[in-house]
Amino acid sequence: MKRFLLVEDEKILAKNLAFFLSREGYQVDIEYDGEAGWAAYTNKAYDLILVDWTLPKKDGLELCKQIRKESNVPIIMITAKSEIVDKILGLELGADDYIVKPFDPRELLARIHALLRRNESTSTAEQRLQYEGLTLDREKLLILFGLQNVTLTANEYKLLEIMMKKPNNVYSREFLYDEVWGGLLEYSERTVDVSISRLRKKLMELSGEKYFHAVRGMGYRFGEKP
Known part of the structure; x- marks a missing residue:
């Protein structure tokens, strides 16, 4: 129970x-x-x-x-x-x-x-996903870089997983919102922006690298610098 x-x-x-x-x-x-x-x-x-x-x-x-x-x-x-x-x-x-x-x-x-x-x-998905020096641990909901790690919420994990699977793709806010929040929350671009900002900060503190990039008029991209 x-x-x-x-x-x-x-x-x-x-x-x-x-x-x-x-x-x-x-x-x-x-x-x-x-x-x-x-x-x-x-x-x-x-x-x-x-x-x-x-x-x-x-x-x-x-x-x-x-x-x-x-x-x-x-x-x-x-x-x-x-x-x-x-x-x-x-x-x-x-x-x-x-x-x-x-x-x-x-x-x-x-x-x-x-x-x-x-x-x-x-927790039932494949255990790990990697990009550059980052490792996403699905079982423990961690993002790792070297010997350091940061804990993720379920929503942060889902958002990062989507973007890490296809790095350098551009994702609209609407797509990310639908995939992560499933329509339960009242739609707001700020919901996605806040979550991306929080993830960007976590990854910056962990690795010193900026992996999330805003694409004007479209949404966000995860990957190397443009």
């Missing part, structure tokens, strides 16, 4: 969601503030984490950022903030998906299923 961590300070909502998800066959641990959420995360292994944006003691963004430094576990941000800039901020700090209150629990369940499928598909 898959175990989820739900960090939500609205107790009625948290208990209702936990009950709904338990009926779908998932075990759900509930915490009501960010510090308790972090303590729970460090003490148990979870298959997915649901984090409310606004939490007492440690807010959801900080908790998401802290977890992401330690793990590539799928994270869904629960938020009352519907502005695209807020959604992008959540993605930028490591969330894989977000859902805006109020929402139908069945929508949340669909997002959970999609994210779990995406995460599981990465």
